[in-house]
Amino acid sequence: MGVVFAKRRLIIEDFFPENLKDTKVLEIAKKIKHKFDPKLLSDGAICAGEVEVRMQGGDIFQKKEDLPYGHPKNPMSDEEIIAKFKDCARYAKKVLSEEKVDQLVEKILNLENVKNIKEITQILE
Numbered sequence: 001m002g003v004v005f006a007k008r009r010l011i012i013e014d015f016f017p018e019n020l021k022d023t024k025v026l027e028i029a030k031k032i033k034h035k036f037d038p039k040l041l042s043d044g045a046i047c048a049g050e051v052e053v054r055m056q057g058g059d060i061f062q063k064k065e066d067l068p069y070g071h072p073k074n075p076m077s078d079e080e081i082i083a084k085f086k087d088c089a090r091y092a093k094k095v096l097s098e099e100k101v102d103q104l105v106e107k108i109l110n111l112e113n114v115k116n117i118k119e120i121t122q123i124l125e
Helices: 002-007 023-030 078-089 098-109
Strands: 049-054 060-065
């Protein structure tokens, strides 16, 4: 949560040892308290969660989600999926050029037009 509040994002590199020492992130993380609320499970929710942010001025912001972000009933946008895919691709064992990653994205988003899986696997070579 410290990373999310400090950087307004969460990507793989945020978990690298050098980034886990970010003083701004650590300062925010110290202010975070968590607690398990069994009521979140009692509604039959798959993976419900709730966040409450209390500001110094007294304002309180709350958000509850019954389904995790990315679930078919709480989907990510295509743009968010593409950004996540590209971030993950940066850390693949075999790193692909940005051009090849873009080609993969295009093929996968238009899978109904792919006549042979080789069109995709050749990009990975």
